Amino acid sequence: MGSSASDELIGTWVTGWAGARGYESRHEGRVHAALRHDTSGDWEYVIYEPSNEELVAVAETLHKHPKRRLTAFADETASLIDAAQAAGLKVLNADEVLMVTEMSGHDVEEPRPYDGFSFQIERDQAHAYVSIHPDEDPQVVAASGHVSAVNGYAIFDRIITAPDFRRRGLGSLTMRALVSLALEHDVEEGLLIASIDGQQLYKSLGWTDLGNVVLFEGRQES
Numbered sequence: 001m002g003s004s005a006s007d008e009l010i011g012t013w014v015t016g017w018a019g020a021r022g023y024e025s026r027h028e029g030r031v032h033a034a035l036r037h038d039t040s041g042d043w044e045y046v047i048y049e050p051s052n053e054e055l056v057a058v059a060e061t062l063h064k065h066p067k068r069r070l071t072a073f074a075d076e077t078a079s080l081i082d083a084a085q086a087a088g089l090k091v092l093n094a095d096e097v098l099m100v101t102e103m104s105g106h107d108v109e110e111p112r113p114y115d116g117f118s119f120q121i122e123r124d125q126a127h128a129y130v131s132i133h134p135d136e137d138p139q140v141v142a143a144s145g146h147v148s149a150v151n152g153y154a155i156f157d158r159i160i161t162a163p164d165f166r167r168r169g170l171g172s173l174t175m176r177a178l179v180s181l182a183l184e185h186d187v188e189e190g191l192l193i194a195s196i197d198g199q200q201l202y203k204s205l206g207w208t209d210l211g212n213v214v215l216f217e218g219r220q221e222s
Contacts, residue, residue, distance in 0.1 A: 003100055003189055003191075003210070004210070005048065005073060005075070005098060005210050005211040006048065007030050007048045007049075009048075009191070010032065010046060010047075010048040010073050011027055011032050012150050012151050012153050012155070012191070013046075013098070013153075013155055013191050013193075014027070014032040014033075014034060014046050015027075015148075015150045015151075015155075016148035016149075016150040016153065016154075016155025016157070016191070017034070017148070017155055017157050017193075018034040019126065019127055019148045019150070019155075020127050020129075020146035020147070020148045020155065020157045020158070021034075021036075021038070021146070021157065021158075022037075022038075023035050023036060023037065024037075030047055030048065030050075030054070031045055031046075031047055031054070031058075032045070032046040032047070033045050033046065034046070040067040040068070040069065041067065042065060042067040042068045043065075043068050044068065044069045044070070044071060045058055045061075045068065045069070045070045045071070046070075046071045046072075046073075047070065047071075047072055047073070048072075048073045048074075049072075049073065049074050049075075049080075050070075050072050050074075050080070050084075052083050052086075052087065055083055055084050055087040055089065056087045056088075058070050058087075058089070058216075059084075059087040059088040059089050059218060059219075060088075061218075062089065062216075062217060062218030063088065063218045063219070065218075066217075066218060066220060068217075068218070069092070069215060069216065069217055070084075070089065070215070070216040070217075071213060071214070071215050071216075072084070072213070072214050072216065073098060073211050073212070073213055074211065074212055074214065075211055075212065076212075077094055077212045077214055080214060081094065081214060084214070084216055088218065088219045089216040089217070089218060089219060090216060090217050090218070090219045090220075091214060091215070091216060092215040092216060092217050093213075093214070093215040094212070094213075094214045094215075095195065095196040096193050096194060096195055096196070096212075096213040096215075097193070097194050097199060097209050097210075097211065097212055097213060098191065098192075098193060098194075098209070098210045098211045098212070098213055099191070099192050099193075099194050099199070099202050099207040099208060099209055099210060100189055100190065100191055100207065100208060100210045101189065101190045101202075101205070101206050101207045101208070102188070102189055102190075102206075103154060103179070103182065103183060103187050103188055103189060103190055104188070105206055106176070106179040106183070106190075106206070107176060107179065107180065108180060108183050109180060110177060110180040110181070111173060111176040111177055111180065113132060113173070114168070114169070114170075114173065116134060116135050116136070117132050117133065117134055117135065117142065117170070118132070118133050118135055118138065119131070119132060119177060120132075120133060121177070121181065123181070126148055126149040126150065126185065127146065127147070127148045127149075128146070128147050128148075128178065128181040128182070129144070129145075129146050130144060130145055130146075130147075130174055130177045130178050130181065131143070131144040132144065132170055132173065132174060134165075140162070141162060142161065142162055142164075142165040142170055143159075143160065143161040143162065143165060143170035143171060143173070143174045144158070144159075144160055144174065145157070145158055145159040145160065145174045145175065145177075145178050146158050146178075147178040147179075147181055147182045149182055149185035149186075149187050152186060152187055152188050152189070153187060153188070153189055153190065153191050154178075154179070154182035154183075154185070154187040154189070154190040154191070155190075155191050155192070156175070156178060156182075156190060156191070156192040157192065157193075159171060159174055159175060159178075159192070159198065161174070171198075171201055172201065172204075172205060175201075175202075175205060190207070191210075192207070193213055194207070
C-alpha cells in the first residue's frame with residue numbers, strides 16, 4: 001500500500017468527505033474544517049496527530065462554541081486521549097479507524113443488482129451517490145453510499161444498509177457499485193472512515209487499517 005497517514009492525506013480526505021456531503025470546507029495550516037450544516041450547524045475541526053498546543057487551542061474554541069467538534073487522527077490513541085482530556089476535551093467516539101485500499105484490485109464494471117432490487121445512481125462531477133431499492137417498494141432505500149474523487153483518491157462515505165435489509169450482501173454490493181463509479185476517474189487508492197460495525201466488511205473487501213480516529217467535544221461546565 002503506497003499511502004501512509006499524514007496531514008496531506010487527511011486534508012484530502014476532508015475535501016472528499018465534505019464534498020460528498022455538500023459541506024463548506026476550509027484548510028488553514030494543519031487544521032482542516034467542515035461546516036456540518038445538516039447536523040450540528042457548526043464547524044468540525046480535523047487534525048492529524050494534534051500537538052498539545054493544538055489541543056489546548058481547539059479546546060478553548062470548543063468551549064466557546066459547544067456545538068463544534070474535533071476529529072483527530074492518530075496511530076496511537078491512549079496518549080492522544082490523555083493529552084486531549086488534560087486540555088479540556090471529552091471523548092465522544094474512539095471506535096472508528098481510517099482505512100485504505102488499492103483501487104486497481106477492485107472490479108471496474110458496475111455490478112448488477114440482486115434479484116428484487118434496483119440501483120439508482122446520481123453523478124455530480126467528481127461526486128457520486130448510489131442507492132439500492134427493493135422493486136416492491138422503490139421509495140425505500142435498502143442501502144446507499146457516496147464516493148468522491150480527489151487528488152488521485154476515492155473517498156467513500158456514508159455506506160449504510162437499512163436494518164431490515166442487513167446480512168443480504170447489500171453493503172458489499174453498494175461498495176462495488178461505488179468503486180466502479182470511482183474508477184471512472186483517475187484514482188489509485190481509496191479512503192474511508194469505518195465504524196466498528198463496518199470494519200469487518202471492509203477488511204473482507206481488501207481494505208486495511210491506516211490509523212485511528214477519535215471524536216472530541218469540549219468539556220461542558222455542569
